[in-house]
Amino acid sequence: MTNNVPTAAILVIGDEILSGRTKDRNIGFIADRMTELGIDLKEVRIVADERAAIIEAVQALSGRYSVVFTTGGIGPTHDDITAETVAEAFGVTAPVDERAAAILQQHYDRTGREMTEARLRMARIPVGAELIENHVSGAPGFSIGNVHVMAGVPSIMQSMLDALTPRLPTSIVLQSETIEAHRGETDVSAMLEDVQSRFLQVQIGSYPYHDGEKYTTRIVARSRDSEMLASAVEALKSGLKAS
Amino acid sequence: MTNNVPTAAILVIGDEILSGRTKDRNIGFIADRMTELGIDLKEVRIVADERAAIIEAVQALSGRYSVVFTTGGIGPTHDDITAETVAEAFGVTAPVDERAAAILQQHYDRTGREMTEARLRMARIPVGAELIENHVSGAPGFSIGNVHVMAGVPSIMQSMLDALTPRLPTSIVLQSETIEAHRGETDVSAMLEDVQSRFLQVQIGSYPYHDGEKYTTRIVARSRDSEMLASAVEALKSGLKAS
Secondary structure (H helix, E strand, O other), X not given: OOOOOOEEEEEEEOHHHHOOOOOOOHHHHHHHHHHHHXXXXXXXXXXXXXXXXXXXXXXXXXXXXXXXXXXXXXXXOOOOOHHHHHHHHOOOOOOEOHHHHHHHHHHHHHOOXXXXXXXHHHHEOOOOOEEEOOOOOXXXXXXXXXXXXXXXXXXXXXXXXXXXXXXXXXXXXXXEEEEEOOOOHHHHHHHHHHHHHHOOOEEEEXXXXXXXXXXXXXXXXXXOOHHHHHHHHHHHHHHHHHO | OOOOOOEEEEEEEOHHHHOOOOOOOHHHHHHHHHHHHOOEEEEEEEEXXXXXXXXXXXXXXXXXXXXXXXXXXXXXXXXXXXXXXXHHHOOOOOOEOHHXXXXXXXXXXXXXXXXXXXXXXXXXXXXXXXXXXXXXXOOOEEEEOOEEEEOXXXXXHHHHHHHHHHHOOOOOOOEEEEEEOXXXXXXXXXXXXXXXXXXXXXXXXXXXXXXXXXEEEEEEEEEOOHHHXXXXXXXXXXXXXXX
């Protein structure tokens, strides 16, 4: 397989997509990213939040493709069953993970909210899994085997996919840097657009979130060219100082 | 099964969706329609235009759910392999169908274009299949077993789904009427919105197409209430006369 193009599948987990209540925006985003990375997206499945359907799809897809991305079902409510169900598909359990609990605790301390039992559900991670950083809302995703489990909310999913990208099986090495804007997304969008237009080989993403006091934004710059990346990051930092 | 809610799956066939080049708009539309009809959409798959992938998905989904909708891959080019591949999944062939060829011939006669070998490809229909009317561009879809094969272009898919709706396994009887507007969609959109706002139990759809001379529009009204439907159709006809 070393010389072959890596393959991928997406598994969208969500009753709300199947009912039409929510229109999926993640498939197109992940598809674009796969194309950028030279990974061949071969299949997408959307299933309900049902144990048997999720396990069957995870096993079928993870056996067939180099990587599998799941979106949805990792929130704090009782119908968010993705973590324990993916664990079950791999024959392990998903107890509360100390690393994930610490990240959540930090996030809630920083945003002045309390850790609750429901929120602690989001720290359940399959044994042996690696965490996927979430710049937007704290609660991490995770990777187990070749399956990468991400949130369903598009801005969070995009942040997780950015964090995950350097670990994906592509021959193209992507580097990334994250900058905290300390202000809302609309206050930096013109500057971002300007910098983006000057650095076409750098992909610049922005992730708005609420830090407990105000809406603020994390900016992520990614490139295969480290010098370009450094120059773009410089430009972003000066842009932030000037604005 | 008589008392159970019917179930459905969607199979999107299209490299262009998997590459991210085209963003799917059909899944959300079909999902909404299923909800309106009381059909439980259980699964969606997106696969490439590849014989083995299509056959496997058609067989898996048609064995498991009451109805399956496919979109994409029924155009005139060599990579449009849905018709013969779905036929193969059902163990039949897909020769040129006389009914479909006549519909295409009529369409090209009316729009002043020539029937070509490529266009005749769109008349290949699995043996034993029922046609699905296409108000937009002539070339029909088809139903074989519980699998309904539709176009990938959203306006055409929507027209086919409307034509198909009365045949779907729901206890709710929908009636529909089609009106030819003889003018472009933007010339009737305000009138349609007005009539729609007065007849909330009638679903009014509009399907723009080029009739060979000009852009024109077919209007389709659907309702479970035949008196309401008749009144709405009257209102649409007066609206067209007045505008």
